[in-house]
Amino acid sequence: MATEVLTPLPVAAPKTRRVHNRYLRGLLTPRGVTGLTLVGVILLAGLAAPLLTSHDPNFQSAAALAGPGSDGHVWGTDDLGRDLLSRILYGIRTDLLVVLAAVPIGLAIGCSLALLAITHRVADVAVQRLFDLLQSFPGLILGLTITAIMGPGKVTIITVIALVEIPAFGRLLRGAILLHREREYAVAARVGGAGPLRLLTRHVLPNAADPVVVQIAVSMSIAVILEGAMSFIGIGVRPPDPSLGGILASSRPYLEDHFTYALGPLVVITALVVGLNLIAEALNRGARR
Amino acid sequence: MTKYLLRRLPSAFGVLLLASFVIFLILRAVPGDPAEQLAGNDPSQEAVDAIRRNLGLDRPLLAQYGTWLADLVRGDLGTSYMIGGSVSDLLGQRLGNTLELTAGSLVFSLTLGLALGIAGVTVKNRFGQTLLSAINSVSLIVPPYVSGFLLVFVFAIAWPVLPAGGHVSVFDDPQIGFQYLLMPALVLALPSAAVLARYVKDGLQQALGEDYARTAKSLGVAPRRILWRHALPNALPPVLTVLGMQIGVLIGGAVIIEAVFAWPGLGLLAEQAVTERDYPVIQAVLLFLVAVFVVVQLLTDLAYALIDPRVRLG
Numbered sequence: 175m176a177t178e179v180l181t182p183l184p185v186a187a188p189k190t191r192r193v194h195n196r197y198l199r200g201l202l203t204p205r206g207v208t209g210l211t212l213v214g215v216i217l218l219a220g221l222a223a224p225l226l227t228s229h230d231p232n233f234q235s236a237a238a239l240a241g242p243g244s245d246g247h248v249w250g251t252d253d254l255g256r257d258l259l260s261r262i263l264y265g266i267r268t269d270l271l272v273v274l275a276a277v278p279i280g281l282a283i284g285c286s287l288a289l290l291a292i293t294h295r296v297a298d299v300a301v302q303r304l305f306d307l308l309q310s311f312p313g314l315i316l317g318l319t320i321t322a323i324m325g326p327g328k329v330t331i332i333t334v335i336a337l338v339e340i341p342a343f344g345r346l347l348r349g350a351i352l353l354h355r356e357r358e359y360a361v362a363a364r365v366g367g368a369g370p371l372r373l374l375t376r377h378v379l380p381n382a383a384d385p386v387v388v389q390i391a392v393s394m395s396i397a398v399i400l401e402g403a404m405s406f407i408g409i410g411v412r413p414p415d416p417s418l419g420g421i422l423a424s425s426r427p428y429l430e431d432h433f434t435y436a437l438g439p440l441v442v443i444t445a446l447v448v449g450l451n452l453i454a455e456a457l458n459r460g461a462r463r
Numbered sequence: 464m465t466k467y468l469l470r471r472l473p474s475a476f477g478v479l480l481l482a483s484f485v486i487f488l489i490l491r492a493v494p495g496d497p498a499e500q501l502a503g504n505d506p507s508q509e510a511v512d513a514i515r516r517n518l519g520l521d522r523p524l525l526a527q528y529g530t531w532l533a534d535l536v537r538g539d540l541g542t543s544y545m546i547g548g549s550v551s552d553l554l555g556q557r558l559g560n561t562l563e564l565t566a567g568s569l570v571f572s573l574t575l576g577l578a579l580g581i582a583g584v585t586v587k588n589r590f591g592q593t594l595l596s597a598i599n600s601v602s603l604i605v606p607p608y609v610s611g612f613l614l615v616f617v618f619a620i621a622w623p624v625l626p627a628g629g630h631v632s633v634f635d636d637p638q639i640g641f642q643y644l645l646m647p648a649l650v651l652a653l654p655s656a657a658v659l660a661r662y663v664k665d666g667l668q669q670a671l672g673e674d675y676a677r678t679a680k681s682l683g684v685a686p687r688r689i690l691w692r693h694a695l696p697n698a699l700p701p702v703l704t705v706l707g708m709q710i711g712v713l714i715g716g717a718v719i720i721e722a723v724f725a726w727p728g729l730g731l732l733a734e735q736a737v738t739e740r741d742y743p744v745i746q747a748v749l750l751f752l753v754a755v756f757v758v759v760q761l762l763t764d765l766a767y768a769l770i771d772p773r774v775r776l777g
Binding site: 314319322395399430433440444 | 486604613627714715719730734737740745
């Protein structure tokens with residue numbers, strides 16, 4: 175009598191590999207992918223600007239305010255006859271430069287101050303008052319003040335954005351650390367003999383970092399908005415350097431007959447802001463699950 | 464109530480004094496000498512010195528601050544270096560316009576915020592909820608200058624029913640004035656309205672889950688009455704605080720909305736003063752903005768004290 179050999183049933187290979195990183199898991203949702211695509215496309219367009227257009231963004235041709243498609247200008251020209259597509263693409267570069275310089279500075283200083291604040295009561299009070307002071311001015315008013323001191327320019331915008339972001343990052347991290355430090359797992363680790371430094375770096379910080387990671391995306395969108403606003407009212411990037419807010423400002427008198435002039439920066443700013451907010455929301459959901 | 468006010472006033476005053484000193488100092492520490500700018504191209508040293516003496520810029524800082532503060536208390540904000548004329552006059556003309564815009568947008572933001580927040584609890588079907596949250600997100604994240612451009616394009620150019628920009632005071636001509644006010648005030652109000660709506664909704668949801676709401680329901684009180692008479696008053700205090708903060712945001716945002724809609728307010732004045740380094744004007748505008756924040760903060764605290772006796776007696 176033949177004995178049937180019990181072979182283990184072939185295990186169906188899982189169709190999708192489970193993603194373990196919680197941030198990545200959040201980003202790989204429809205929401206996250208949409209956000210990444212929006213931001214990614216604009217980022218690439220900015221980086222590949224020299225490949226996408228052969229026009230110098232500052233070259234003034236004779237054809238001012240030409241419509242899209244005329245005379246080899248894909249998106250037309252502005253009131254000074256400069257190629258609009260080039261100005262938008264190079265404007266994206268200016269934006270990226272400002273955002274990518276300012277947000278990390280705000281992140282670094284804000285988080286350092288938060289870490290300083292949790293060490294000692296006196297330091298905590300001092301840091302909190304500093305955050306109060308910075309947050310008592312709305313961004314644009316702070317922008318006006320700093321510009322009055324430093325004069326307009328990229329360094330000024332970067333400073334303003336960093337100053338706006340410092341308390342945002344600092345408050346979030348300080349609050350999260352204070353919260354997680356009292357959680358049971360942290361108490362358990364302390365009882366288990368973990369020193370203050372190990373407790374902070376190995377146990378508390380990995381958990382307290384979640385809101386800060388989400389805030390990076392939010393901060394970038396605020397930075398895009400603020401850069402656009404400052405350049406729009408003429409206290410940001412100096413002309414003739416192209417910037418999204420600057421193009422928008424110079425398009426204002428021609429809105430009635432040349433809406434395509436304003437449309438470019440409007441679409442890019444909106445797409446960036448919406449994309450970054452989608453990414454923030456996706457990260458937030460991924461971290462909470 | 465008077466006692467509470469007397470207790471709060473000194474600290475508000477202290478903040479103002481400190482702010483005035485900081486604003487004064489910061490702007491004096493700026494590189495770039497207004498006297499040299501005023502003297503024009505390639506000036507002689509004597510000419511620059513004369514201008515400096517004239518403006519009092521050669522005196523010690525503290526003495527300059529003392530003079531400035533003493534004049535300020537008397538209502539004299541100095542003379543504009545570049546734009547010309549007395550700063551008080553400049554500020555006076557523009558201030559009313561900015562306040563008109565801010566007040567208009569405050570009304571919008573409060574109405575929309577309450578409506579969206581209440582709708583958030585009362586609308587039960589899925590489609591309605593999705594629509595509401597979409598409206599909320601869009602108003603919250605699209606920057607006002609972008610929505611301003613879009614509104615101008617739709618309602619002033621494609622379908623010309625409203626003016627694309629400019630200003631007519633609602634006090635001079637209510638009907639025309641309102642047409643000019645409508646778009647800038649609405650655009651400025653949208654982000655604040657979304658923030659308020661969230662607080663109203665959260666507050667209502669919490670209040671509706673409380674025991675008194677359940678008791679009222681079990682006693683047969685109509686749901687509408689529970690919402691308006693029982694839940695809403697209890698949901699409002701945190702909304703009031705947020706509203707106070709949003710007034711600051713609105714005034715800050717007015718700076719750019721004024722630029723989009725060519726609204727001749729403080730924002731346009733501040734821009735001009737900053738680009739031309741007109742110290743007396745910058746100082747006055749910044750000090751005024753800080754004063755508004757302090758006053759709004761004080762009013763918020765007072766309103767809180769009115770609603771909640773624990774605050775004023777505690």
